[in-house]
Amino acid sequence: MSQLLLDVNGLTMRFGGLVAVNGVNLKVKNRQIVSVIGPNGAGKTTVFNCLSGFYIPTEGSVMLKDEQIAGLKDYQISRKGLVRTFQHVRLFQKMTVIENMLVAQHRHMNTNLLSGLLKTPNYRRLEKDAMNHAAHWLEEVGLLEFANREAGNLSYGQQRRLEIARCMVTQPELLMLDEPAAGLNPNETKELDELIIKLRDEHEISILLIEHDMSLVMGISDHIYVIAQGTPLADGNAEQIKGNADVIKAYLGEE
Amino acid sequence: MTSSKLYNAIFAAGISLILACLMIGVKLDTDGSTLAVKGATTEQWMWIFGGIAVVFLSQLFSAQVDALFGAIPKPNFQKVLPQGEKMAALKPWLISAVIVVMLIWPFMVSRGTVDLATLTLIYIMLGLGLNIVVGLAGLLDLGFVAFYAVGAYTYALLSQYFGMSFWACLPISAAMAAGFGFLLGFPVLRLRGDYLAIVTLGFGEIIRILLNNWTSLTGGPNGISGIAKPGLFGLEFNRRAKEEGAVTFHEYFGMDYSSSYKVIFLYLIAVLLVICVIYLINRLMRMPIGRAWEALREDEIACRSLGLNRTAIKLSAFTLGASTAGFAGCFFAARQGFISPESFVFIESAIILAIVVLGGMGSQVGIIFAAIIMTILPEMAREFAEYRMLLFGLLMVVMMRWRPEGLVPMKRPNLELKQQ
Ligand SMILES: Nc1ncnc2c1ncn2[C@@H]1O[C@H](COP(=O)(O)OP(=O)(O)OP(=O)(O)O)[C@@H](O)[C@H]1O
Ligand SMILES: [Mg+2]
Numbered sequence: 001m002s003q004l005l006l007d008v009n010g011l012t013m014r015f016g017g018l019v020a021v022n023g024v025n026l027k028v029k030n031r032q033i034v035s036v037i038g039p040n041g042a043g044k045t046t047v048f049n050c051l052s053g054f055y056i057p058t059e060g061s062v063m064l065k066d067e068q069i070a071g072l073k074d075y076q077i078s079r080k081g082l083v084r085t086f087q088h089v090r091l092f093q094k095m096t097v098i099e100n101m102l103v104a105q106h107r108h109m110n111t112n113l114l115s116g117l118l119k120t121p122n123y124r125r126l127e128k129d130a131m132n133h134a135a136h137w138l139e140e141v142g143l144l145e146f147a148n149r150e151a152g153n154l155s156y157g158q159q160r161r162l163e164i165a166r167c168m169v170t171q172p173e174l175l176m177l178d179e180p181a182a183g184l185n186p187n188e189t190k191e192l193d194e195l196i197i198k199l200r201d202e203h204e205i206s207i208l209l210i211e212h213d214m215s216l217v218m219g220i221s222d223h224i225y226v227i228a229q230g231t232p233l234a235d236g237n238a239e240q241i242k243g244n245a246d247v248i249k250a251y252l253g254e255e
Numbered sequence: 256m257t258s259s260k261l262y263n264a265i266f267a268a269g270i271s272l273i274l275a276c277l278m279i280g281v282k283l284d285t286d287g288s289t290l291a292v293k294g295a296t297t298e299q300w301m302w303i304f305g306g307i308a309v310v311f312l313s314q315l316f317s318a319q320v321d322a323l324f325g326a327i328p329k330p331n332f333q334k335v336l337p338q339g340e341k342m343a344a345l346k347p348w349l350i351s352a353v354i355v356v357m358l359i360w361p362f363m364v365s366r367g368t369v370d371l372a373t374l375t376l377i378y379i380m381l382g383l384g385l386n387i388v389v390g391l392a393g394l395l396d397l398g399f400v401a402f403y404a405v406g407a408y409t410y411a412l413l414s415q416y417f418g419m420s421f422w423a424c425l426p427i428s429a430a431m432a433a434g435f436g437f438l439l440g441f442p443v444l445r446l447r448g449d450y451l452a453i454v455t456l457g458f459g460e461i462i463r464i465l466l467n468n469w470t471s472l473t474g475g476p477n478g479i480s481g482i483a484k485p486g487l488f489g490l491e492f493n494r495r496a497k498e499e500g501a502v503t504f505h506e507y508f509g510m511d512y513s514s515s516y517k518v519i520f521l522y523l524i525a526v527l528l529v530i531c532v533i534y535l536i537n538r539l540m541r542m543p544i545g546r547a548w549e550a551l552r553e554d555e556i557a558c559r560s561l562g563l564n565r566t567a568i569k570l571s572a573f574t575l576g577a578s579t580a581g582f583a584g585c586f587f588a589a590r591q592g593f594i595s596p597e598s599f600v601f602i603e604s605a606i607i608l609a610i611v612v613l614g615g616m617g618s619q620v621g622i623i624f625a626a627i628i629m630t631i632l633p634e635m636a637r638e639f640a641e642y643r644m645l646l647f648g649l650l651m652v653v654m655m656r657w658r659p660e661g662l663v664p665m666k667r668p669n670l671e672l673k674q675q
Contacts, residue, residue, distance in 0.1 A: 052560060078562040086560070092553035095546070098670050102543070103550040104561045109543040116542040117535065135672045148669050170561060 003030050004065075005206050006051075006082070006174055011060035013046050013230075020046045022230040023060070027223075028174060028206050033196060035209045035221040037241075039250060043230040044210045045087055048178055051208075052084045053077040064174070079107065081173035085163045085180060087210075093152030097143060097162060100151050101134035104166045137165040141195065157188040164195065168203070175199065176208045181216050189216060196220055218242065226250070264314035271310045275303045324656045357526050361519045369515070369522050371634060373590060376525035377583050378626040382610040383532050383619065384579025389608065390616035390665075391545065392572035393552030394444070395452040398459025399607055401439075402432040402577040404466060404599035406584025411479040411594050412472070421485035421589045425582065432581025433574045435462075440573035444566060459604055466596040478595025484517065485524055485589050521590050528586060532579055533619060539575070541668065548572050549617070609647075613654055615661020624662050 008026040012019070021043045028034045036044050050057040053074035062070040069077050078084075092100050102109070109130050115123040138144040141161040146154060151162060160180055167175055177196075181189045193216055199205055211217045217224065218238040226233040226241060228250040234241060241247055280303060284293045295303070313320050361369045381403060388396045406428040413419040413427065443454050466473045473479065539545045547568045551558050558565055588594050610629050614621030632650070636643055654662075 054556075054559070074559040075562045075564050078560055083562075084560055086556070090554050090557040090560075092550045092557065094553055094667075095549060096667050096670070098672065099546055099549075099667070102670075103546050103558070103563070106543050106547050106561070106563050113539075113542075113544065116544070117538050119538075131670070131672060144672070147672055148667075150667065166561070 004028075004063075005030050005032075006208070007061075007063040008051065009061045009063075011047065011050055011062065012058050013043070013050055013055060014058045020230050021050065021057075021227075024225075024227060024230075024232050026208075026225055028208055029222075030206060031200055031204055032222045033200055033207045033209060033220050035211060035217045035224045036227065037211065037214075037217055037224060038227040038233070041229075042227050044227065045178055046230075047227070048084055048176055048208075048210065051077075052082060052176065078170065078172075081171070082176065083167045083170050083172040083174075084176035085167060085178055087178040087182070089156070089159045089163055091151040091159055091162060091166075093150070095151060096148050097138065097151055097154070098131075098134055098147040100162060100166050101138065101169050102130055104169045105130045105133065108171075134169055137169050140168070140198075141165040157184050160184065160188075160192070161195070168199070172205060174206045174208060176210075178210045179212060180209070181211055181213045189213060192216070193220060260315055260317065263317075264311050267314045268307050268311040271307045272303075275306065279303060321656075327657055354526075354530070358523070361522050366515045366518050369518050371630065373518070373522045373525045375627055375630040376522070376529050377587055377590075378607070378610060378630050379529050379623050380525075380532050380583040380586075381580055381607045382614065382622040382626045383529075383536055384576045384583065385607050386576075386611050386614075386617065386619070386622055387536065387539070387548070387572050387579070388576035389611050390618075390622075391540065391552065392548040392569060394569060394572065395448060396455045396573075396576070397452045397601075397604055397608065398455035398457070398462075399576070399580060400599045400601070400604040401455075401459040401462040402436055402580035403584040403587070403603070404462050404596070405432045405435050405577075406581030407588040407594050407598070408466060408473060408479075408584075409581070410585040410588045411482050414483045414588075415479055415481070418483075421483065421585070425585050428585035429578040429581040432584065433578035436574040436577025437570060440570045444569040444573065456601070456604075459599075459601060463596050463599050466599070474595075476595060476597070478593060478597070480593040482588050482592050482594070484592060485521070525586060525590075528582060532582065536579075536619065544568070544571060609651060613651070613661060615664045617665035618661060618663045621661050621663030621665075 004027060006026065006028040008024065011021055011024040011026075013021040024043075024047055026034070026036070026047075036047060038044055046055065049055040050060075050070075051062055053069070053072055053076065057070050060070065061068060064077075064080055064082055067080070069080060069082070072080075092103060095103070109126050112123075135144060135147070138147055141164060143154075143158060143162055143165065146158065151159065154162060160183075164175075164177070164180065180196075181192055184192060196207055196209070197220055200207060209217070209221070218241075221238060223235065223237060224241045225235045226244075226247050233250055234244045234247050236244070279299060280295050282293050282295070283290050285291075361372065381399070384402075385396065385399045388394050388399070409428040409431040410421065410424040413424050414421075419427075439455070439458050443451060443458075446454060467476055469475070547558070547563055548571075550563070551565055551568055555565055558568075587598070591598075606629060610622060610625045613629065614623070614625035632646075633643055636646055
């Protein structure tokens, strides 16, 4: 039940002389929401970049279900079921919502050129499956009615939701969200909160979350890691973190 | 505000003056046995200063000029056509009508016109091929003509050395061009934007220089002549059969010989090839691979995070684009009967790129229109001779001001969600 999904040990990332991440450890179990918090510039996004293969970590091991993934290519890692969103929304702006969803299913669709050119029955079936799957997830995030709208024309909150739907359609086991609530209004934040919990409880995936919205983080996280200046500062559940003197100091500065 | 405008205007006028002086104002000419620098005639100077005045004034009143361009109505082709289901029902009829007209039309016009139409069709093929690379995948390729050359030389050499037929060589040419595309793409596609443009530009030149200097194989600057024309199931279109005992087209059908049969036949082949290419690319654009190309153009980082292998996707775009050029090259060699490196200079790449940009990146209909404009216009502007390139530049500037998104901007497909 609560098996270890992601196990990060001693993750370190140096850019020349700058140590952006310094010996970070993370554990994510199945069906858990784990948050990473820390002041601006703490190195949270850099951790995500290391885990998702955008950077090759200088040191440390990243185990996804007993498999070392540090050093693999970004697309190989996402195919293993670890998919992320970005701090700044990255959609295919000029393509429609449904096309965004289909691109994400690229490797699940029939990519054989000939069968596509000839529209073989097998190709049609996979295409239909992909459409249905996309429609299902659009419905989950409440974007079905905008399916043929250009992604760039959606409102900011809708774009954020589309980005999550687009990740989910790849059938991940671990979804990493980089500040998904940034720029959302309180209503949208509440919806996001519910969506994340639904992903864990109904779709049985784990979520690794970077977020500055403390009420969101404290409300939904099963476990919280705090990093400051690239170094792990504390970890524990919401109560422990709220009461931790080091964390308060890091956020509020020295008295 | 106004002072910066004045400054801009003076600056632009100054630049124009310097350029015009260097390019038109002075000329090197032979004077007996020596070279002499000659100034332009008074009339030419009048033109130069007239041009500079236009530049100065258009910069000074740029806001008004912009408004003027804005006032030119922009015909919306999408609005003219019926929409939705009506269009879906009408489309097969429209397409069949266009094809029928394309097939009947050459029998009613002069040989020269048909020949020009064939040339246009070649450019349509090239434009469609480059559209995959530039318009869809967003990879700026300035050496596209290299693949065209590879296709043309593949057929020319196979025909010359092994006597292979056009139809057999067509797929081989496409495969050869694709092979070159793959070879070039492999190391080069990790480069971005400008760097990729420069490397492909270099590649185009390398191929041309290679063809020029490998005299023993390609005949160098003399090119290859006497390339066999395509036949119809073994029937030739010549006055007399090349080999003893072979039958020519007009003998077989008991008609009088006419050289226009050959021209029309070539035209029909070109129509056939273009229809094939349009169909294939249309399919590709609606397939996962076509969407992946566009996604890569839109946001490479997002693609990577979604498990798309960008190298493989870029390579496929590059290779398929190249193979289209190879296709066109093979046909070009067959049509001309003679090729030399002269046909594959950089300006050809530039013209094909202009077709893609003018047509509206990614839009097939736009590219067809642009190819027609770009081949017919130079023919009509023959009397302008050396100023043709200038006209060409002017056309591009006007287009960019008037319709920066191209003649017929690409339209997103409307995908029906089938709900149970
Ligand atoms: N590619 C890079 N090259 C050099 N330095 C980098 C690079 N990426 C990140 N850094 C540095 O690493 C540090 C951590 O940055 P990071 O973006 O991970 O912070 P963050 O915790 O996500 O902050 P925020 O809350 O503002 O998003 C910063 O000092 C940043 O300048
Ligand atoms: Mg960040």
